[in-house]
């Protein structure tokens with residue numbers, strides 16, 4: 359995982375903050391929003407409140423009008439992504455404290471050093487203030503000049519620079535400084551572009567429950583199934599089968615199975631949690647143009663399968679690898695997948711005529727969707743949040759030392 363530095367520039371109300379949040383939301387873990395705005399009057403107070411509501415509870419807001427470097431220093435081991443909103447307000451705050459051009463630019467250099475040291479991804483927001491007519495007073499001209507010089511400094515040092523024009527992000531600089539050194543790591547490494555594609559499939563894969571009626575092209579389905587078939591399996595057992603279901607009557611049977619199982623499951627919760635459960639859409643069986651049931655035949659090449667003596671469930675593990683391949687390949691093809699496990703296995707096997715010794719591992723809805731959710735639907739619905747990766751890694755022993763800075767975990771490489 360590599361960290362990145364982004365500068366987002368643009369005019370007033372060009373969509374800078376929205377784009378920064380969209381980008382920042384791609385990074386799991388602790389997200390920090392560093393605001394340089396001070397609520398000096400009612401209008402500003404309103405604006406700040408509006409921005410806080412937009413960010414929701416996923417972001418920790420820290421207000422610091424004059425010394426953002428100190429916040430970066432403090433947060434470096436903790437945050438996976440930090441947005442600083444915004445450079446131009448920070449400059450104006452410093453000017454209001456009578457700092458001169460040299461002192462301000464020195465502070466900008468210090469901030470650049472902190473951004474470099476920061477372990478996570480940094481997203482700075484700034485304004486393009488120099489494009490209009492020449493301001494009629496010296497203070498405004500000086501502000502315009504310092505802001506311009508600052509933007510140049512940052513844009514030169516940062517990896518990616520995006521210019522927001524009427525809400526549309528236009529990338530004006532894109533580079534990965536890590537690429538040359540990474541390339542030396544292994545002669546077998548994929549090119550930057552290919553890696554990007556793989557990571558994009560991983561991070562943009564979503565479990566989707568909303569489908570549109572557009573059919574899945576057979577040749578695309580073929581590619582996705584072949585990707586699934588290229589998963590690893592214990593002793594090369596390849597225990598999977600793929601039941602492709604497009605008969606509406608069969609889908610309806612499975613949908614009835616889901617409804618019954620889901621009603622029963624909702625009874626396990628009570629109060630608000632139960633209400634929330636009932637409001638969730640947890641399947642798209644009849645909407646999706648195709649359903650695929652991926653099964654595991656525990657007797658394939660049996661009874662002695664190389665590597666399966668000690669852990670019998672490795673046949674199921676192998677099938678899950680096929681499911682994940684299927685899910686990722688589908689995402690790369692622009693197809694949505696929704697896994698439905700809230701089903702009676704017994705009923706499903708009966709409805710699909712699956713033999714006794716074969717286990718239906720995954721019932722998947724496959725089709726086109728209007729949009730892929732930006733984050734897990736259960737996260738948006740307030741059911742659960744992604745756990746911090748840092749808390750899930752131990753060194754050498756279960757619950758051993760917490761991981762140190764030697765493994766940087768800055769978030770998705772996108």
Ligand SMILES: Cc1cc2nc3c(=O)[nH]c(=O)nc-3n(C[C@H](O)[C@H](O)[C@H](O)COP(=O)(O)O)c2cc1C
Nearest residue numbers: 563564565639640641697698699700733734735736
């Ligand atoms: C084994 C398994 C079973 C799942 N079963 C269901 C299900 O019955 N209904 C549902 O809506 N989502 C189901 N999901 C999807 C998860 O809710 C989803 O993967 C999780 O919330 C994370 O979201 P994401 O996949 O979009 O990253 C299942 C996922 C897995 C891996």
